[in-house]
Amino acid sequence: MSSKSLSRFCVLTDQQWARLELLLPSNVGRRGHPFGDSRRVVEGIIYRYRTGIAWRDLPRSEFGPWQTVWKRHRRYAGDGTWDRALQLLLSEADAVGAIDWAVSVDATIARAHQHATNTTRPDQDTGALSNYKNLPLAQVEPAGHGIGRSRGGWTTKIHHAVDGSGRPLAVVVTGGQRNDGAMLEQVLADIRVPRHGGGRPRTRPDAVLADKAYSSGVIRRALRARGISAVIPEKSDQIAARKRRGCRGGRPPLLDTDVYKDRNVVERSFALNKQWRGIATRYNKLAITYRAAAVLHACITWTRI
Structure with missing residues (x-):
């Protein structure tokens, strides 16, 4: 299927799809009915999150049965397909020197719709979801499903680490009440860029740029121990306490x-991320x-280079 056949419903160019298609699971060795038009299904997944509509409202004439699109998305989410695709895209980018390793980190809040909150979960669960252990994600679904109660009600928080050009390197999901600084270790642990030609993957940035929410002695010492430059301003109360001690x-x-001054690339990354309404509001x-x-949004970003 060419990009013209989906007209305004299409997001991926032919060049982008050519790169993504090679990273998707094949039908080799798979039992049952083989996967159909993968591009049509992936475009359906993108369209659903871009518009924020219900799965049942996907235009059948453009994307086929909504059940097929949903099941494929659930399969790819559970087996880590998009995480593997992101790692391979990062590996290709690193091989040509396209990653700026001055990494900015931050988090953003997404309001959880009532359709997302009608599940059983422990109160104030602070479990996080990332791929830093390289486990099948179906095995690490947090008990609270990444939804917590904050001042904005039921919310989810997305923690990002982006390179110097604002392109995502790591994505961690927690409840909305989770402290940003407490999650830095796991966000950095989620950075894993395989090397072309073998060898250990790169996991260490040159520098970490973050706002005052990440200003603590524990974080600074942890970064120093790994040889990472901390570009983090002090909080006013920390400055006052230090001065009182002389x-x-x-x-x-x-x-x-x-x-x-370059830290704002992570804010711009969130602005682009939330142009997909299904991410700006969690359903x-x-x-x-x-x-x-x-x-998946991060994968599309990296296919543009």
Whole structure:
């Protein structure tokens, strides 16, 4: 199917699809009915999240039965297809030096629709969902499904690590009440870029750019231990506490203000991410299917280079 056949329903160019198609599971060795038109189904997944409509409302004339599109999305979310695709795209980009390893991190809130919250879950569960252990995601669905109660009601938080050009390297989903700084270790652990030609994957950025929510001695020491430059401003209360202690308060941490100006790339990344209405508002009951949409968005971003 060419990009023209889907007209305004199409997002992927022929060049982008040619790259994504090679990263999807094949029918080799698979029992049962073989997968049909994969491009049509993937475009259906994208269209659903881009518009935020219900799965049942997918135009059948353009994408076929909605059940097929949903089942494929659920399969790809559970077996980690999009995570593997993202790693391979990152590997290709790193091989040509297209990744800027001055990494910016932050988190954004998404309101959970009532269709996403009618599940059984423990109160204030703080479990996180990422792919840092490289396990099948079906095995690591958090008990609270990545939904927590914050001042905005039932919400989900997406934690991102992006390269210097604002392209996602890691995606972690938690409940909306989860502290940003407490999740930094897991967000960085989710960065895994395989090397072309073998060898250990790259997992360490050159620098981490973050706002004051990540300013703590624990975080700074952890980054220093890994040889990562911390570009994080101090909180005002931390500055005041250090000054009250006088010479015992130690020296203020260094901050490269020119480098810190580039931290806003992560904010621009969230702005692009939330142009998909199904990500800006969470309708999914399961964290694995919601996170899979964010990872698919990241894959599309990397196919543009």
